[in-house]
Amino acid sequence: MRQAVGDPELTAAQREMLAGRRGDGAALAMRVIVRLARALGADRLIPVDSAHVDGCLFHGQVGIDLVERLIAGGARVAVPTTLNVGSLDLLHPGVVRGDAAERADARRLMDGYVALGAEPTWTCAPYQLRERPAYGRHVAWAESNAIVFANSVLGARTDRYGDFADICAAVTGSAPYVGLHRDENRAGQVLFDCSRVPAGAFASDVAWAALGHLVGRRSGTRVPVLTGLPGDADEDRLKAFGAAAASAGGVALFHAVGLTPEAPDVATAFGGRAAERRHEVTAADLLAARDELTTAPDGRLDAISVGTPHFSVAEFRALAGLVADGPPFDEDIEFWISTSRAVLAEAERNGDAAACRRAGARILVDTCTYIAPVLRTSARVVMTNSAKWAWYAPTNLGIDVVFASLPECVLSARAGRVVRDPGLWRVS
Template sequence: MADLALSEEDEAMLDGADGPAAQLCLRMVVALARVRGAPRLLRVASAHVDGCLYHGQAGLDFVEWIGELGGRVAVPTTLNVGSLDLRHPGLVHADAETTANARRLMAGYTALGCTPTWTCAPYQLTHRPSFGTHVAWAESNAIVFANSVLGARTDRYGDFLDIGAAITGRAPDAGLHRDANRRATVRLDCAGLSRRLLAEDAAWGVLGHLAGRVAGSGVPVLTGVPDGVTEDRLKAFGAAAASSGGVGLFHVVGVTPEAPSLSAVATADLPVHEVAAADLRVIRDELTTARGGGIDALCLGTPHFSVTEFEQLAGLLGDGPPFHPDVRAWVTTSRAVLAEAERLGYAETARAAGARIVVDTCSYITPVLDTDVRTAMTNSGKWAWYAPGNIGVAVTLGSMAECVASARAGHLVRDEALWAS
């Protein structure tokens, strides 16, 4: 294990020069660096904190303790989803004590100087880290997007360490911060998949789920993918790969910034997994835990809905009929994206069809859905993976077009030709 070399500024912070909160937080960062065998600490340009989701008293005690010690973030810091929709009080079905503690936790993080973005997709905001920039991001889909799509560099940071990095502006020079760990470990050959299937975000979520299984915590690289893959498809892929496996970085040859060619990210003897449409159908059906064609709810926006996804949804809804009266619909997004979707008229189109728009939180973690919902349809591989265990609903996975058609009909509508191609 390499010896950890600290700068004079690091040593001074450890001695308390920047106050007790920074001293405590740097002790955590240094402890992680030594465990990871990091040779030094890096200065990070920004942080994204996941610890503002209320899981119990310990998290609340910690953030309020840091605040009492005078803690303030040293770099621009965004906040992940909380346990409440602060814009729509009462939307989350939680008891009074949980609601109060969740609100205190969210307030505790803003008191440290964090920006109250309340989104799992901070990369949809205007301030995004540039290529090669070292950051300290938590939240699995944000980590994989920053590394893969933006070409920034972050390792996986969990609760407490995320705010520790934000307050100190430091992170260990280890993991995905380092060149050697950003090389591909397995190749997924997608040349056998149709362009029509690859034009669907849901297919990218299913493909990401497969990639997570194949790669584990390694680095998959995709080949045989057409140019012009949208950020929404890459978002869906990364979120699912980070959920079914431990993927923190992926490459798509000719698409993502570090992979202009296969040789740029991989050796010639890289293991290859050939992907066929049948593989994706198997994953789609495994993620579809609902039996029969009944649908109580439609859930879109995991990770948070983007402006372009709102545009796509509005285009599918058009001047057509609203959702079936027996199907309740939720779309989760960030405050910033909602403001833009409202300005462009997309949000009103969704609401007119019967959708409820949720901000600040996520519908597969917190009790947003009505208590009598038993089956829900989604186009998100990540939502389909987590919702059955987290909130106890059965799930049907499909494309956004299938979701809209099903929600209007009141029962499952499938385009099997899509998934056979």
């Protein structure tokens, strides 16, 4: 097959796949990748070590049509492939509401991805799984928080992949050599100096999420570099930051000096270039971010949702510690934990899941409360410690949100109303 003008240079194996010698399904996937590369101006394709597919949510017949056409054409994933959340909790049938036909279509789509050889992980946080991409390795990951975590915290390389491109990259084992796969696009562009924030502020999970929201809003899709952060931040705090920055502004890579692998110092993070913009972050800025993510006044509370991105083993342990002493949750408050089945299995083994259930929490896997009809229909005000959840839920669910820390979520669940820690957001 002749290479068309503007097409990327292909290897012999890639040309064979495009010509249909590896089956009709693989040929379809390669056509999508080649046309994506052409649209993005890529001169070649690169092999990827793994893929993470975000197209598992049922949004209509087109998703099923693509997956089943790939299956009919004999396609199989060529690299280890994990699956993002779907529209159902397959371990807890009946938790997600919906009519029978829509539930059947959602299950059909999820089953289709498994038939292509993908792992039924059903998580938005594939970086919590045992097998993770190594530093500097190229992957084709979709889902905004997974993308930013892989690029920033793991130091792997993925561009922004969305529905259909993700599964086609998995089938072909190839991706266009553009965007954040390339060295020159990974240098920092905007500086955020956090040294003016009081040292103790970042001991709270919610401060990292608020900072991510602020940075996302000010960065857009540019690459932010952060200085002045405590050097002991764990992956859950970096997860909360990245998810918020990706949701509020489209950040796909950040550099936290002294914390992330491509930022041992400021000069390295910026690739020797000067910052396009500089911002000084204060505690008042974080308070303003909290308020922007809160749409309800203090008072009424109907439900609490944590785990967006999915709750980790460490977060289960933290919540179990918070609920170990004291009364159970108010019976009128729904308290939902969204997590992956892999993390839940570990939390079941170590007893943390049982401790959370005894307090009154309910656990959801395979999906998330802001994309599936899980919360009771009467819920109007919901508290969350996730900036991502707070950003999307008002539009997705038509509810009001209170953005708060995990300890505040526990206090509020027990009280049956919004309870704030006045010392948490002290601005001086």
